[in-house]
Amino acid sequence: MADVWRFFSHEDDYPDLNEDELCQRLGHALSIPTVDGPTHDGTDWAAFDELEEFFRRAYPYVFETAEVEKVDHSLMLTLHGSDQTLRPAMFMGHMDVVPVVAGTEGDWTHDPFGGYVDGEYVWGRGALDMTDQVVGVLEAVEYALRHGWEFRRTLLVCLGQDEETLQSGARAMGRLLERRGVRLEFLLDEGDYDVVDASVYGAPGCHCMPVGLAEKGYADVVLTVRSAGGHSSNPFGGTSLARLAKAIDRVASDAWPVELIDVDRTMLQTLAPHITQEPLASLTAGGRAAIDANADAIARVFAATPALYPLVTTTVAPTMIEGSSQQSNVMPQDMSATINFRILPGTTMDDIEARVHELVDDLGVEVLLDRSVSNGPSHTSRSDGVGFALLESVASRYFCDPQTAEPLPLVPSLESGATDASMYEGVCDACLRFSPFVADADEIERGVHGTNERITRRSYLQGIRFLIRLVQEALL
Ligand SMILES: [Zn+2]
Known part of the structure; x- marks a missing residue:
């Protein structure tokens, strides 16, 4: 049963919002299948054109007032x-x-691109x-302009x-803004x-909302072993499988440094007043000074806790292996394995590549870091600026502990x-990743990239109230 709305307050703000019309417009946007192709050329851009046409019809104040630029198929409104x-x-x-994953279409209660709206939910992929947040932003700005509110601060959408x-779209827009010399105060x-239930941080009973300030990096490293194969009755010198297994084991069991990075410390600083369970209660009592002084001890606690260990280290997960022999009496020839790294800020892709070489070069294993799918960790955004304070101010009105x-x-x-937020790092030191459109954990788990993705009407409306208020506080 959905109950995330027990945290909602001031649902009576902006009583002239028409819930039915808002939900119908979201449903319409969801009915347009702006699905990613595997490549640029493999994408159906006509759907994106259709979505833009719909936006122009549905949000006339926005599109009449804004300077509208198309950057490839992306939209930049000023x-x-x-x-x-x-x-x-x-x-x-x-x-x-x-x-929608092929073969799961039938698992959906309503067509993922049907734009179905019932009394409780708006259904559909996206x-x-x-x-929801994209359309919600347009709704909030349209609302502001329709009411004649005049912006003092420039807004980019x-x-x-x-x-x-x-x-590629966000990357191009980020570069365009860099060339123009734009500096943003913050982005959402x-x-x-x-x-989020903060029990895992030793704060049972405390609920909180995450604001992403940084992203871990992502790297796929492919290890390849070559050999002639042959009959398994004479494996003199070992098989390629044995060598590859040894290489995988060395890489997977190599411990990366454990460190309480800055964003972990700021997170704990915010939660410290709510942390009641040991050992974190003693280690964080006294706020930031205590957290800094006890950083190594706290990092060790995180590293030993399954849900927290990715926050303090680079993780290493062997995920794919290829080239096995199809017969038990035949030795395999060329084999490869893919190892997926999630890189902690402070470590680079070059660090990963160099370390893997060190670990396996003596085994005659080839190492390839696939840069076409990999990216380093993001910068860490500031939480002490205007943007974070604005989010806190608006959230304090709409999301409260019951x-x-x-x-x-x-x-x-x-x-x-x-x-995409990290594509704007060149123009912004406060890239804030925050969704005021919230759902229960099981809805997120099942729906996001999965089946029966949907949002409750109440959550959608509350997100729009949040954004309208943010327009008032940030722009007027
Ligand atoms: Zn997304």
Whole structure:
């Protein structure tokens, strides 16, 4: 049963919002299959054109007021503010959605591209990731303009075309802004769609909302072993499988440094007043000074906790192996294995590549870091600026603990996936990944990139209230 709305407050703000019309427009956007192709040429760009046409019809104030630029199939809207001394804000997102996994179409209760709206949910691929937030941004800006609100701060709305695959749209828009010398005050991108139970941090009873300040890097390293194979009755010198296994074992059991990085420390600093369980309670009592002084001990606690260990180290996961012999009495010839790294900020792709060479070169194993699918960790955004304070201020109005009536804390966090936000690092030191469109954990688990993706009408409306308020506080 859905109950994330127990954290909602001020659902009576902006009473002239028409819930049915809002949900129907979201449904319409979800019915347009802006699915990523595996490649640029393999993508059906007509669907993206159709979505843009729909946006132009549905949000006339936005498209009449904004300077509209197409960057390939991505959209960059600029709404000029009157005060040039204020740095612009950006609301960003991606218009593409992942495909429905072949063979699972029949598992959906409603057509993933049917735009179905019932009394409780809006259904469809993208309902959480992240057509809801994209359309919600347009709704909020349209609402502001329709009410005659005048922006002092310039707003950019940047909507990428391929976040789930190549990220070429956001990359191009980021570079364009760099060339123009733009500096953003902050940007808002999607986050985890989540209200998080902080028990795992030793704060049972505390719920919080993550704001992603940094992303781990991603690297696939392919190990290849070559040999002539032959009959298994004479394996003199070992088989390629044995050598590959040894190489995999060395790489997988090599321990990367364990470190409480800055974003971990800021997260704990925010949670410290709520942490009641040992050993973290003693280690964090006293706030940031205590956290800094006890950083190594805290990092060791994280490293020994399954849910927390990715936050303090680079992780190494062997995932694929190829080239095995098809017969037990025949030795394999060329074999390869793929090892997936998630890189902690502070470590680079070059560090990974060099270390793997060190570990396996003496085994005669070839090492290839596949740079076409890999990227280094992001920068770490600031949480002490205008942008984070604005999110805190607006969230404190809309997301509260039902027991204490206290606002849910916004907690700086490290994301494990790569989003488009990092493409704007050259123009922004406060890339904030936060979703005011929230769902229950099981909905996120099942729906995001899965089956029966949907958002409750109540969550959608609350997200729009959040964004309208953010427009008021950040731009007017
Ligand atoms: Zn997404």
